[in-house]
Amino acid sequence: MKTYNQYILLLLSAVLLLGASCKKNLDINNDPNNPPLEKATPYVLFPPAVMSTVSCAGTDGAVIGGIWAQYWTQSNASNQYKTIDAYNIQRTDYNALYTQMFSGALQDYSLMLKLCDSLHDYNFGLMGTVMKAYSYQILVDLYDQVPYQEAFGGLNQLQPKFDRGDSIYSWLLRDLDIALSKDLTVTILDENAAQDIIYKGDMDKWVKFANTLKLKMYLRMVNVNPSLARTKIMELINSGAEFLTDVDASYSTFKDAPGQDNPLYESNIRSLNTTTNIRASYTMLSWLQKNKDSRISKIFRAPGAASGVYYGINQGDFTSLSPIYNKSAIYRQTAIDTAYLISRAETNLMLAEADERYFGGTKAKAYYDAGVQAAFQQLKLSADTFLLPGKVYAYPTGATFDKKLEAIIVQKWASFPGTHALEGFLEQNRTGYPKYSPVYSTDPSYIPGQLVYSRNGVTGAGKFPKRLVFPDVERSRNSNTPAEVPIYQKVWWAL
């Protein structure tokens, strides 16, 4: 028994010794593949966050917006976007847009802004605030309510409450004002300036972007809170604030390479086996044709079989086997198409509207002309001949406010096809332009350019889509998700 005890003792001491070294040897759980969160800087977080925003707005956002704004319709020979064109979006369909926006874009802006605060970097602070507001606005405009105050709580808040869209707007606008009030004259290091993929550190342009975004958000409120919209827009314009009248907020240095290109091209062309899903909607095509608009060949491409003639598909008529549809024009896109966040055209047309609403309209024509011109210039065309008095796009100077607004908004609508198409749909929701057609586009009395109810719409005649349903990723994981609202119910600011 004695020897036995000795062995036990020996073994125990060996174990104890090993135990002491174990503790150190077990401390090997630091990920060698990914840097820890503490290594984050505002400068490395900003570019992917911006590209996430651009991608969300520019892929799912653009396709939904572009089909619902009736620039485009689903090809009858393929399938990809049928659910959109049939207004049949279910909660699982657009999880990606929502997820990418929150956990891809906004989460990074939110961490970036915290880091900017502690670094006292107000320049990147403004950039982050503008992009955060821009991104949140898209979510509010599509979902009406989303989590804000309790969002980004990570481990501490896995069931964030939803906030009202108008409250979120007010908090975003307050943040923009605060960020604008900071000292923005500190020089940005070159290596950091390179990380500002929009303006390369040019803070004057960021201030313009911030002002234009404020203008856009207040304009959204004209239906629900006209007095606030009026006060704030007048205040903004009277303060001498500058807007994006001479420069776009956009990203344009894409490369024709996988993963480095325009996201709509990457998603709809490069990564799909059929490149011809997005066809010309007869709605937009007929409007361009009626006006002999030179943009037609820049927006659409007539396939070989069409012998140069542009055919459109009536909106949502994807179940038809009409042989004409087989020749329908295809949305023309390239890998290096600029992705617009706010375009010059849009800015000028917003200013035209504001001028008509609050300043008697004296400068409205100038803004309108500049806006239409910019819209043509985006496609390397000139609008000169269209804007001359008596020509199709001449500003209706003497007409009623409604007529003028229609002219402004319809021109704005025509400027959006591409990654910015969502805005066309949203502005239609706000203003009602282009108007809804009482008849389908095959009817002889159809007026070109008016939106028609989709041929395969499932919501019931006249019930146009106005929003997205809360996505499954939120509903199935967050018990605070509000009750379902049908997609034909308007969001808080809509007409």
Next chain:
Amino acid sequence: MVMAIIHLAYSQQRPVTGTVKGNDGNPVPFATIQIKGSTTGTTANDNGIFNLSVPGAATVLVIRSVGYKAQEITVGESSNLQVTLIADNKNLQEVVVTGLGLVREKKTVGYATSNFATEQINRVAPVSMMDGLSGKIAGAEISTTSGAPGASNKVILRGYSSLQGNNQPLYVVDGVPLNNDRPGSSVDKKGVNNGGYDFGNNANDINPNDIEAISILKGAAATAIYGSRAASGVVLITTKKGKSGKLKVDVASAATFSNVGMLPTMQEKFGQGWGGTFILSENGSWGPRLTGENREWGAPVDGVSLTKPFSFVDDNVRNYFTTGKELNNTISISGGNETSTFFLSYGNIYSDGILPTDADSYKRNTFSARASTKYGRFSASASFNYVNKNAKAVSTRSESGLGSSLFEDIIQIPVDINISQFKDYKNKYYNVDNYFTPYAENPYYSLYENGNNLKSNRIFGNIDLKYGINDWLSVQWRLGADITNSQSKTYKAKNRPSLDSWNDGNNVEGSQRQEDVGYVRENSDYRGEFNSDLLLTANKKLSSDFTIDGLVGFNVNQREGKIFTSAVKGLAIPGFYVISNSPNTPVSQTQEFRRRIYGLYGQATLGFREYLFLTVNARNDWSSTLPEKNNSYFYPAVNAAFILSEALKLDDRGVSFAKLRASWGKTGNDAGPYLTKTTLSTGQIIDLPFGTLDFPFNGIPGYTVGDNIGNPDLAPELSNEYELGGEVKFLRNRLGFDIAYYNKLTKGQILAVPTTPSSGYASITQNFGKVRNKGIELSVNIIPVETKDFTWTLNYTYARNRNTVEELPAGLDQVVLNFAYDAKFVARKGDPLGVFYAPVPATTPDGKIIVDATGLPKAADTDGYYGTSQRDFTMGLINTLRYKDFTLGFSFDWRKGGVFYSGTADLTYFVGNALLTTYNDRRAFVVPNSVMQVGTDAQAKPVYGENTIPLTDYNYDAYWYHTTNKGGAYSQRIIDKTFLKLRDITLSYSLPSSAARKIAASNLMLTVFARNLFVWTPEGNTFIDPEVSNYGNDLNSEFGEFRSMPTTRSYGVSLKVSF
């Protein structure tokens, strides 16, 4: 006086030693030696050696060991006895390998074990050791995930308990854990299975011919001592060793031929087109009724079209496949003397699967060397194994912009177009420009032009040193390593329909096929596992009634890996595949990991009079993957075995053997590496609806906050299991039952639980949930006929597992485990683990389907339940008929119940090829039992009336597609996965040993066999063998398949000769 003599005799005790061997010459461990007429006796050690004091030369010893006939021997004058036990065939395999490679008598263990010997494993010459055991073990579901050579094996013991998808058993070879990763194979990431490549799991690398026996341990009591990875059971592999005696040469040789098994049944009435109209460029059979008349088809080239009869092509898909060939050869040499043994073997597999070309092939060379030696109290053994593998596997998933999935290309070809003709894929009518449809690629193109190659080198082995401190105590150190290095290259050809060609959009539909830009991916994958066990073992007889054996040990285990992948899209020179042959920047990624566990464990078995055995074991682990404060966890187990037949001497009453078992045990499990902290990430960080945007983006670096929240409070996952069972044999072992009931609760599972995106993250690593598995396992062995010349043996197994998710994280009513489109595979509280939810039609309160304005069912607001992935029960039946030297065997495997998602069904419905798409002969119909909204009532609530909107040609097809008939389509796709298979038939002939000797052989056996000859599926499944999956080989795979490779049936012949 007589008394005095007896007393004298007893006082003249003298020691004898002895060796107990079987009639095969191998030592029989742990035999019991008893002095006849007394209760005095001893137990032999694991080498069959015993020491005993005997009163005199006339003493008779009774030597017993389960599996052998009892033997009586008179001691005589010798002090060194040689005992040879004759095997009792009925109780073969009764010695089992238990914890840590220790051999114990089966009767002493208090839990269920299943044991298979080399003959059973290799009967049908499988490439993988588990293949031959499908359907033969109660409580083990063993499947091959596709018919491709070397495809992954799935082994699930007693149901799924881990949500994180870690339900494969731990494989242990000669006491050392084996790596069972799947190097080179596609990994599921957020429902995307890149390329869908399967190069098999590492456990398949073991040459089955090198295996002496496999023991399967299912319950926690049996596995706890193996530590963290044993929570899902353990497969213990004992390899062949050399034996003392003359040199032995074994040759095993087999040739197998395979054909494609179950394929989707296609409708035979309607041909190419869509909406009832013949359309030249369509990839589906929604066209007009087949007439047999000659029609032009395909792209006109230079103004000339091909013509063919517009009629159904018989066996169209089947004819795409060829006959697979497989050669499986092993030669081994072994031998030894009293102190040393050696074993050498070389195995070679050449397997080319059922696809034309060698795009699905598997070549493997295995080399094993094992040796052992003894020197006094010291013994040493070592094992070295080298595996070289060269495998090719086809893509079962399309990769956007890079290339299509082979099986998708095949099954969407209209039923009137002969697939085989496309083999001439460079022909001007079938090439990239003019293949008849722009929506798919020629299924021979990807086969010939795209591909991959995995080359893997693996070394595993162990060194085992043992020193006997005294006759009952020894110390042992076992060191093992398992290192796999594999490289794979995947390439996809660049192709683009030429300008204005048919597929560039110059077809009747104006549709353009996107170009494939070309692709190269280089993957280098290293996995290493190192394991050390230091053991102190004791084996002592405490008194005439009590024996004790036990061990304490200390284990260090380290696992590590480094996976480097570099891939580039877009090629400069077509057909040349190196990373730099591209204008684009390659995307490179390194995944490196290292984890370490220390474990301290002990086990003790107390035996009482050979009929009551109590085993207690416990283990404490310290793991590097858990947060420091929670990294230690303890788990004990206890089991008891009571041999009724021995205790109550039931032998005389017709009960040959009866045993009761009871056990309770806990097992613990740690986390994956690096889950305790949140990190930043870069690379392909922006997911688009299709494709990604990658950082650095046009030269700008960027990081994003990782999608997963690291959890500094992770704790180990613990399972609790108890098991009750028994074994009883009647009629001289001709009728035997083994039954087990188990109940296992797994708590605190570690999983990346999806979180609301508004928390800023997509998932959080969390301990959560409870999953309970309970079930019964029954095996019955019957020998209905047993004569000298003819024996009929029946083995029947039945298992039924009931699985329930008892708890989910707070706030979640479900966790989505996998999905395809809107079909979701989820864990829900109260349901079994892995149930299907998907959209269902909206209905009125009285159950009528509500249709939308187009006449198609509206989807309800919430998803509906479609069934569970779990089986009702599984059953196996093995028949073995021996007549003289011939043996005929056949076995059935029946798995009843459960559903799976079939991507094959989805696609064949979509293109109108599926049998059921001829519903109502494709004439207009109104959705059965449906209503439409006809107005609203005073409260603006909808009012429903008769549905008057028929589905006609123009949207008939929409009824069969999930985007257009979201409510109705999933019941067409989520289908019954019941199957009955004739797993194998074998007919063997053993040359009588007298005849064998004439050709200098000691043994010769010739077998012809067939595997998976026949598969029966229920009416609802006319698509694919439900055993397949291209979602890996764990929980995710229970979701189903996404246009996966079909299974095969095969025939072969094998020859085994020993010299």
